[in-house]
Amino acid sequence: MFFKHRNPHAVEELGNQNLLELIYNVKDSWDHAKETEHAVYEGQVDNELYSRTKLQEQKYLYLYGKARRSHLHGYLNDSVIKQ
Template identity: 55%
Template sequence: MFKKRIQKVKQNYDQQLLDVIYDVKADWDHARETQKAVYESEVNNELLMQTKLQEQKYMYLYHEAKRRQVHGQLQHNIAVKQ
C-alpha cells in the first residue's frame, strides 16, 4: 500500500513537471517570436536576454525531466539542442 502511494505521488509530481516544461517552452517560443519581430537595438538587447533566460529555464527543466525519466506526450514542435 505504501508503494502505491509513493507511485501516485511520483506520478503527480512528474505530471506537474511536464506541465511546467510545456508552459516554459511556450514562453520561450513567444520570446523568440517577439525578438524576431522587433528591430530596435536597445529593446533588442533586452529581448535577447529575455529569450536566453526562457531558453535556459526550458533546458534546465528538460534535463531534470530526462534525469527523472519522465515521459510526456510527443510534441513535434519541440526541438532540443544537445
C-alpha cells in the same frame, strides 16, 4: 501501516505530471520570446529582450534535463505531427 493501500508512486506521478506541464508552459513562453525577438527589427533588439529570450531558453533546458534524468516521457504535440 496506515497508508498501505495507497499507491506509493502516486505522489511521484503527480509531481512528474506537474513537471511536464511546467516544461510545456516554459517551452511556449520561450517560443513566444523568440518570435518577439525576431519580430523586432534586427538592429533594434536591445539587451533586455535578448536576455529574456536567453532566460526562457535556460529555464527550458534546465527543466528538460531534469525530466530526462527522471526518465519522463511526454506526449506528442498534434500540431507538430502532420501526415
